[in-house]
Amino acid sequence: MTNFVGNKVVLIGAGDVGIAYAYALVNQGTVDHLAIIDIDEKKLEGNVMDLNHGVVWAPSRTRVTVGTYEDCKDASMVVICAGAAQKPGETRLQLVDKNVNIMNSIVGDVMKNGFDGIFLVASNPVDLLTYAVWKASGLPHERVIGSGTVLDSARYRYMLSEMENVAPTSVHAYIIGEHGDSELPVVSSANIAGVHMSRRSEEDPDYNQRIEKIFEQTRDAAYHIIDAKGSTSYGIGMALARITRAVIQNQGVALPVSTYLQGEYGAEDVYMGTPAIVDRSGVSRAIELQLDEHEQERFNKSFNTLNDIKKEIFG
Numbered sequence: 001m002t003n004f005v006g007n008k009v010v011l012i013g014a015g016d017v018g019i020a021y022a023y024a025l026v027n028q029g030t031v032d033h034l035a036i037i038d039i040d041e042k043k044l045e046g047n048v049m050d051l052n053h054g055v056v057w058a059p060s061r062t063r064v065t066v067g068t069y070e071d072c073k074d075a076s077m078v079v080i081c082a083g084a085a086q087k088p089g090e091t092r093l094q095l096v097d098k099n100v101n102i103m104n105s106i107v108g109d110v111m112k113n114g115f116d117g118i119f120l121v122a123s124n125p126v127d128l129l130t131y132a133v134w135k136a137s138g139l140p141h142e143r144v145i146g147s148g149t150v151l152d153s154a155r156y157r158y159m160l161s162e163m164e165n166v167a168p169t170s171v172h173a174y175i176i177g178e179h180g181d182s183e184l185p186v187v188s189s190a191n192i193a194g195v196h197m198s199r200r201s202e203e204d205p206d207y208n209q210r211i212e213k214i215f216e217q218t219r220d221a222a223y224h225i226i227d228a229k230g231s232t233s234y235g236i237g238m239a240l241a242r243i244t245r246a247v248i249q250n251q252g253v254a255l256p257v258s259t260y261l262q263g264e265y266g267a268e269d270v271y272m273g274t275p276a277i278v279d280r281s282g283v284s285r286a287i288e289l290q291l292d293e294h295e296q297e298r299f300n301k302s303f304n305t306l307n308d309i310k311k312e313i314f315g
């Protein structure tokens with residue numbers, strides 16, 4: 001458990017994702033102080049002014065400032081959205097080398113200034129970069145969280161909710177594994193408004209096909225959005241704001257964040273998306289869902305994909 005008081009967040013990287021997150025945070029009135037750091041200082045100044053001009057309409061006051069690394073000293077969270085973004089057709093894994101170097105440099109500056117809070121990483125490939133931030137920071141793994149499959153699960157819940165004509169909050173379903181092409185839906189334990197999805201798919205083969213198609217649309221959503229508008233931002237911005245609220249308000253909610261695995265699903269020494277209890281200590285515990293045989297096979301492939309690259313980078 002960290003000793004921080006108050007609720008100051010330092011955001012590093014104020015591009016499309018970072019600013020969407022900042023906008024969600026200000027609108028939700030979650031923090032007292034949001035300090036933002038970016039190497040593009042001119043654009044950052046404009047964004048900070050713009051955000052402050054909306055604060056009067058927010059549920060509570062957030063001080064939004066142009067930050068420096070000194071701000072990390074008394075911050076409860078450092079949220080990293082910096083880095084090269086995915087280009088059209090580029091996979092998240094191809095981004096890895098560029099962004100590991102950026103993470104190492106950022107984390108060095110954060111830790112030099114006495115940071116003692118929770119890291120939340122969104123930059124891609126998020127599972128590997130969360131691992132990089134954990135290694136570079138020297139913090140306990142519980143205090144380094146990746147956004148993982150929170151966004152993917154939100155997309156999946158939304159699409160299933162449209163099919164069933166219920167609110168997405170009544171869809172209880174997780175995407176787990178790599179935030180990327182090898183991720184998987186856990187249908188065996190999912191339910192919509194209390195009705196098990198696995199039972200419906202056993203009874204109706206069409207249903208099975210429909211939900212597999214919805215999963216494929218979920219998995220490939222980022223490619224379509226990037227192709228259409230250059231980046232994905234609002235969905236991830238709101239997902240990051242949700243994780244931030246869980247930490248700042250010590251909520252103890254289950255969210256499918258990227259978490260350090262120590263034997264869950266047979267995986268070790270990697271960060272991967274799985275439901276985990278998020279509170280003021282970061283991740284207080286990972287939840288291991290019961291997978292059926294097919295899901296376990298898919299998970300193993302996802303683990304191998306990440307683990308192979310992790311070994312190449314970190315040995």
Ligand SMILES: NC(=O)c1ccc[n+]([C@@H]2O[C@H](COP(=O)([O-])OP(=O)(O)OC[C@H]3O[C@@H](n4cnc5c(N)ncnc54)[C@H](O)[C@@H]3O)[C@@H](O)[C@H]2O)c1
Nearest residue numbers: 013014015016017038039082083085086122123124231236
């Ligand atoms: N985890 C998720 O679900 C998810 C979803 C969408 C995007 N992303 C990832 O988030 C990251 C940001 O995406 P984006 O669309 O905002 O990109 P962007 O290019 O719009 O923004 C990146 C920002 O980082 C800044 N930056 C680069 N190096 C920096 C450094 N050393 N210090 C401080 N700032 C630095 C840039 O100036 C820029 O403003 C990418 O890696 C992207 O793939 C993750």
